[in-house]
Amino acid sequence: QVQLVQSGAEVKKPGASVKVSCKASGYTFTSYDINWVRQATGQGLEWMGWMDPNNGNTGYSQKFQGRLAMTRDTSASTASMELSSVTSEDTAVYFCARGNFLGATTLDSWGQGTLVIVSS
């Protein structure tokens, strides 16, 4: 079965960078995009961007342009998301999700989420 397993919680100081990984199993890693979505406490889902693991192509939400980078290690079936210059506004649970074209890009499997806390 499709599984996305994310790295553990992170605590960062303002201005630092945070990197979250997402290991895929149960399917061909390079055949589906990986999307990243975050959710602040008590808030809704916020899409950050996508990456095609086959070629490394990416598409980022304009909100995160310039401080978001998505990478992959195809040998390890692992995607990563790095957010730089973090502030308290970046405190949230970060999810990776598999993008599947079902009429349009649909997020059909999700990781368990990674809590990122930004605090001085």
Added chain:
Amino acid sequence: SYELAQPPSVSVSPGQTATITCSGDKLGDKSAAWYQQRPGRSPVLVIYQDTTRPSGIPERFSGSNSGNTATLTISGTQALDEADYYCQVWDSGTVVFGGGTKLTVL
């Protein structure tokens, strides 16, 4: 940028039908998906391509999409359906989520 609007909350009695709407400009021209998120859990896809249920999703979940409104309907609502529900579309190279609707079963 494209926007989707959902009511913040919907209440339903057990066994009754819950209806959650999602509004956007010419939304019926797009393919809508719906996600269920129980407290402390990851979202789960419950409807895609407007009306299709993924494997394992109960038949009581159904969807429609026409004009400016997509609708998620839960028939015979159960206590375990209490959750947040989000609609989603793909627009101009981006994933767009609605603000979410908290479904209360009481």
